Amino acid sequence: MSKLLEVNDLSVHFHTRNGVVRAVDGVSFSVEAGKTTAIIGESGSGKSVACYSLLGLIPKPPGKIESGSAQFEGQDLLQLSENELRKIRGKGISIIFQDPMTSLNPFLKVGTQLIEPLQLHFGMSKQEAWERATEVLEEVGIQDAAKRMHSWPFEFSGGMRQRVVIAMALITEPQIIIADEPTTALDVTVQAQILKLLKDLQEKRDIGVVFISHDLSVVADIADEIVVMQQGKFVEKGSRDDIFQNAQHPYTKKLLEAVPTSQKAEVDNSKAELVQVEGLTTQFSGNGEIVKAVNDVSFAIQRNEILGLVGESGSGKSTLGRSILRLLRPHAGSVKFDDTEMTQLEGKALKDMRRRMQMIFQDPYASLNPRMTVYDTLAEPLLLHSIVDRKNLDQEIFKLMDSVGLARESILRYPHEFSGGQRQRIAIGRAIATKPEFIVADEPVSALDVTIQSQILDLLLELVSEFDLTMLFISHDLGVVRYLADRILVMHQGELVESGTTNQVMNFPQQSYTQRLLQAIPGKSLAVNS
Amino acid sequence: MEMPKGVSLWEDASVRLRKNKLAMCGLVFLVVMVLLCLITPWIVPYGYEEQDLRLGASAPSAAHWLGTDIFGRDMLTRILYGGRVSLFVGFIATFVALIIGVTYGAIAGYAGGKVDSIMMRLVDIMYALPFMIFIVLLMVVFGRNLVLLFMAIGAVEWLTMARIVRGQVQNLKQQEFVEAAVSIGQSPFAIIWKHLIPNALGPVIVYTTLTIPNVMLLEAFLSFLGLGIQPPSSSWGLLISYGVESMEEYPWLLIFPGVALALTLFALNFLGDGLRDALDPKASRD
Incomplete structure (x- = not known):
């Protein structure tokens, strides 16, 4: 060739x-x-x-x-x-860019953007170009292409936009x-x-x-x-x-x-329950419509377990995590943390509970205040909850940095001076600063490179056993969840569709949706080879 | 390991500001200017209202370094006395605008929803009120009072500041670090103060350095209409507007107050840029 x-x-x-x-x-x-x-x-x-x-x-x-x-x-x-x-x-030669959310002009209709290269490179008339573009849009699997040509980029989901971007790359037949x-x-x-x-x-x-x-x-x-x-x-x-x-x-x-291919060994799971969620519903209203992001969800999290929560974006898994932590106010249902009802707490009582439950966010670039040094970021929760007094503050911060594997010298650096993985370590340090019992980790590695991913996952596993943490680990990637979760919940369109031990869900999935998720794990040939 | 010194953003910023030569020049110039204006009565040999009609408008000379105006009043003296008014107006009114605007905008932006709607509609209404009527009403009710005038100007200038800050805060509060602060149990006040305002400072500083000259010119305008300070008192704005009238015969009446104003604004801009960079940890640290 x-x-x-x-x-x-x-x-x-x-x-x-x-x-x-x-x-x-x-x-x-x-x-x-x-x-x-x-x-x-x-x-x-x-x-x-x-x-x-x-x-x-x-x-x-x-x-x-x-x-x-x-x-x-x-x-x-x-x-x-x-x-x-x-x-x-x-x-x-054409290029398909990484982020379909930013590689389309939000102020031009999809059709207008698609015909531009045709008019430019082939001198086609608008009519011809439009017809050609519609064909290509159909080819990349956009249904109802003739109508969708008139849509704005924001009317497409991420995957659909990437299809449009691919159509744009293909249209000139490179x-x-x-x-x-x-x-x-x-x-x-x-x-x-x-x-x-x-x-x-x-x-x-x-x-x-x-x-x-x-x-x-x-x-x-x-x-x-x-x-x-x-x-x-x-x-x-x-x-x-x-x-x-x-x-x-x-x-x-x-x-x-x-590449995380292994599966966590099963452990005895007859422990006391730390978090009990009953009939939890969280809804958003916008444009007169009510969207139930989380719809009547019930489950429990046992002490010292890592519970994986899996679903596609838009399945309501992040909303569920935030509702448990009261970062969002649930519409109905109850969340009991160590037998305390969370949904109605206010003021001091809520602040005291916040000390016991923390969150690790997806994007380490957005989850750290760009104008606060590592020192400031870690000092904030420590002082707020009087975990240590001023005298012992420096030592405690150094200890935290050691726990999450940050070099002590970098204590006065700002977030932008760190790589993504290091930033996530700072964010994890902040989450464990108050010595919480329960942590919600919302896609903590999906913004990171694979090599860094495995380091952060291992760090989380280490911390869970060192500090006796209970964790709700949210991810769209079953491959990652399999690596560290004891049990797995699968969410689809705001509802729980499947739950079970990691072994059950990974090897004997009951629901077709779970099977689809399993099919999608990349690198199957790789797993077979290793 | 020992804890290194200079931890907070502000300490860090002051270190970086001191390394910025241009900004430091601006700062030194402003300090000298303010000091000169403050001690004017003790250093200049003339009074600001002292006329020497025989001289008329005379060009710069050994006795009058910057010349005299048509009444034979010493220009240097008048510029220094004028600076007291102008700088005072500029700083006080802008300070008032800064405090009200940032607080108001940050609260509206953070609260969101109905609170935000009501607060911002109020701003819209204030915008719609003719500025002159507002000032004249204030003067009528409270009498003509220099400090009140400054407050009135500040009370008008904060509107734009509030809008800028609100927009910034609205964007910032969607970032996860704000949610992270909520999840560690931080209070709304602390979130606004520690997490939102420091990140919104860039545009605020730029707008502040733009507001100061604006306010100075506004004062000149009001004084011209007879609402501000009255002759024989003066300000840079007033001196300039008189200077413009006799620009062709006596250019020094325009040039010198103009230069004083321009240099001050330069200095302010350099300082403002320096402050903005110093407060942004991403600006290079070399």
């Missing part, structure tokens, strides 16, 4: 005030028609920069292509002028598609659909795909060739089977191990 794109020894450096950053340092890869080349690496490994620089999409300066060549259709992309590149962008983490922002079930769609379209149209991802398990089912990058450097390259069965480089092995 002929090579569509051949990149050789590509180096891209950024010349900043603080010195030269070697974002990409001597990386080579190639793409064949109808095949998928996956580029794998943690965030900051230069995988996106490598691809964007081919199309001149990196800011120059400070970015500069130092060396290398990229052969595409007999031309070296790196030597082309801006004008020549513009003809290739979209038409020869030979190569660069997909930059196209499913990272999506639920597992939606991710599975999008991956299948990409694979189907690729086979049908014989397109070469460059698939950028931090997660080996995602590309396990679709990649033909895998290139591993670390800190801008080429680490290892090989066919999919080579990499998964016979990885040479220690870094690749680390990436492979980071």
Whole structure:
């Protein structure tokens, strides 16, 4: 098979005030028609920069292509002028961006955005372009495409938007598609659909795909060739089977191990109940409509167990977690924490209960006050609940930092000076500062790279046993939940559809919805191989 | 390990502000200006109302460094005396606007819902009231009083500040760190004070540095209409507006008060920018 794109020894450096950053340092890869080349690496490994620089999409300066060549259709992309590149962008090579929420213009109808490249590259009339766009929209699995052409981006869900973005990338019939983490922002079930769609379209149209991802398990089912990058450097390259069965480089092995495939051992679960939820209903009203985000849910959490709560986005799992903690006020039902009714508590009584139950949030970039140092962030709960007096405050903060694995030197740093994983450690430190008995962890790892994910999951497991914590672990990813939960609840459209021990739910799911979730776990071939 | 010093945002900000040369120049200039204006009566040889009609409008000379106006009054003296009024108006009125606006906006934004609607409709009504009528009414009811005038100006300028802060707070309160503060049991007041206001300060500081010159010019306008201070007292705004009238014959009557105002505004802007950067931990620490 002929090579569509051949990149050789590509180096891209950024010349900043603080010195030269070697974002990409001597990386080579190639793409064949109808095949998928996956580029794998943690965030900051230069995988996106490598691809964007081919199309001149990196800011120059400070970015500069130092060396290398990229052969595409007999031309070296790196030597082309801006004008020549513009003809290739979209038409020869298109890009699917990571976040479908931001890669569509919110103020233009979907149809208007779709026909733009057609008018630009093929000089089609509006009428022709509109018809063509409708066909493509149908092809990517949008139902009622003719009508949906007139919809606004906000009227689509995340998965549907990503389909629109894919349609936009496909519409000019490019030979190569660069997909930059196209499913990272999506639920597992939606991710599975999008991956299948990409694979189907690729086979049908014989397109070469460059698939950028931090997660080996995602590309396990679709990649033909895998290139591993670390800190801008080429680490290892090989066919999919080579990499998964016979990885040479220690870094690749680390990436492979980071995928949580094991299942927590079962323990005796006849302990006292800490949290009892009865008939809990939380609803939101907007535009005169009442949406029951959580609808008549009842369950109990036993002391010292980790209860996994699984569901797609919009299933009401976060609302349920927040209702238990009284961050939201439930509409009906009861929540008993250690036999105290939570739903009616006010003032001092509520504040005292808050000390005993804490939350870890999904996005460590949003859950820390950007103007508070680690010291301030950790001191706040300690002082508020008089856990320690001023005299012992510094020592207690150092102890907390040790517990969550933060270097003591970083005590005066601000959140933006930390990586995502470290930030999540700060947030976890804040949650355990008040010595709570119960923690709700709302997708605490879904915003993190896989290698970091496994570190944070292990930290949580450690803390649970060290401090005798009880945890409600919310996630859309059964693979992650399986790794640390004792029991699992499955939620769908505000209702509990299934519950059982991890073993029961994972191996003998009763409901078709649970089976669908299980099907969607990426990297099944990987789990079989290991 | 010992605890390093300088932990809070404010301590940290003051360290960073001190490293910013431009901002420090601005600060020093403002301090000198304020001091000069304060001690004016003891350092200038003329009174601000002292006329020397024989001189008329004379160009700068050894006796009158910045010249004299058409009544032969020393310009340097008048500019320094005018500065007392202008700086006083600028700082007091802006301070009033800042306090009311930030508090009001933060409460409205954090409370949300009906409270927010009612509070912001009140702001809309205040906006709709013709400013002049408001001031004139105040003057009629309370009599002409300089401090009252400053308060009145501040009471009008806070409206925009409240809107800015409310918008910022509305955005910020949806972030998870606010929810995190609720979940550790923090009170609404502490959340507003510790978590919301510090994060809304950037636009507030910028708007504040824009408000000060606004207020100074407003004072000139009111004085011109006979509602503010009266001759022979003066302010920079008034001096400038008189200067404009005789710009062609006696340019120094316009240039010198203009320069005084412009330099002050420059200094304010540099200081404001410096403060904004200093309070933002993301601004580089080099």
